[in-house]
Amino acid sequence: MFQLKSAYRQFTEEGYLILPQLFSGKQLETLLTSSNYVLEQFMEEHYRQNPNTDFLAMRHLNDPRWHRDTREHFNVIMETIADPRCLGSVEQIFAGPSLFRSTTYYANPQFTSQEGEWHRDSQFVVKDEQEEKKLLEQVWKSDGSYKGIQLQISLIDNDDLEYVPYSINRNDSPEENYIRYKDNKSHNREEGMPNAMRIALKAGDAVIFNPFGLHRGRYYKEISRRSLMLTYTPLSQPIYDSFSNQPWFGEPGYLDGLSPRAAAYLQQFTDIYRSSWAQP
Numbered sequence: 001m002f003q004l005k006s007a008y009r010q011f012t013e014e015g016y017l018i019l020p021q022l023f024s025g026k027q028l029e030t031l032l033t034s035s036n037y038v039l040e041q042f043m044e045e046h047y048r049q050n051p052n053t054d055f056l057a058m059r060h061l062n063d064p065r066w067h068r069d070t071r072e073h074f075n076v077i078m079e080t081i082a083d084p085r086c087l088g089s090v091e092q093i094f095a096g097p098s099l100f101r102s103t104t105y106y107a108n109p110q111f112t113s114q115e116g117e118w119h120r121d122s123q124f125v126v127k128d129e130q131e132e133k134k135l136l137e138q139v140w141k142s143d144g145s146y147k148g149i150q151l152q153i154s155l156i157d158n159d160d161l162e163y164v165p166y167s168i169n170r171n172d173s174p175e176e177n178y179i180r181y182k183d184n185k186s187h188n189r190e191e192g193m194p195n196a197m198r199i200a201l202k203a204g205d206a207v208i209f210n211p212f213g214l215h216r217g218r219y220y221k222e223i224s225r226r227s228l229m230l231t232y233t234p235l236s237q238p239i240y241d242s243f244s245n246q247p248w249f250g251e252p253g254y255l256d257g258l259s260p261r262a263a264a265y266l267q268q269f270t271d272i273y274r275s276s277w278a279q280p
């Protein structure tokens, strides 16, 4: 009998896991409508402040500033973060409970087209290549230390994300290192990354990927993209930074009106991070 790898093994070995039709039908439509409702407000503000200038992504769709007129779209986004379909897959990978970290929305640019830069997210939290090697070695030793895993839901058909399967458990090969780091990172938009796989998703499909593996996006004005990304850490590994800096979770009534299950899940975020938001 043909036996697929377990989700846990697929993710830990290859660094990514496809979740076909995580959302569909009316629910998918609603999620697209609610995400776009936030995006439109963000765009209006962004283009007013930065005329004719693209942005790669927007963060924090759950910021109450986008939901002053109605809680309808807020509820959709928050219920999605805590949806058992999302948490089920994420917690299978963590082999334990998860903690919400942040939301990001990728929408195609309006004015320009460019390839994304090949990277591992580990490079953003260290000062140089040597330090990154040490960090990755620590991660491999500690077996499952995550900065956060990304659950990206394609709300429309899209294949902008590229990933190098199995790169998560090893250092760069010389070819990979050339593209990612050499000559002051000036080659990191070049073609030819060995074994790169474009992740083709239909509307409603999702991918979970470990951002410490090699990956990049693509940002073309001609290629429509609406991908909602939810980031999670293991409950036991909170990370304090701009992603978790969401003091609005501490506002009275912030979680009112959500299902008891979603409210209980998201309350953990408030409980864990609240002290880090306190003003000195």
Ligand SMILES: O=C(O)CCC(=O)C(=O)O
Residues within 6 Å of the ligand: 106, 116, 121, 150, 160, 161, 211, 215, 216, 217, 218
């Ligand atoms: O999906 C993209 O465009 C890039 C995603 C990425 O780099 C990340 O989530 O770490």
Ligand SMILES: [Fe+2]
Residues within 6 Å of the ligand: 119, 120, 121, 211, 215
């Ligand atoms: Fe990344």
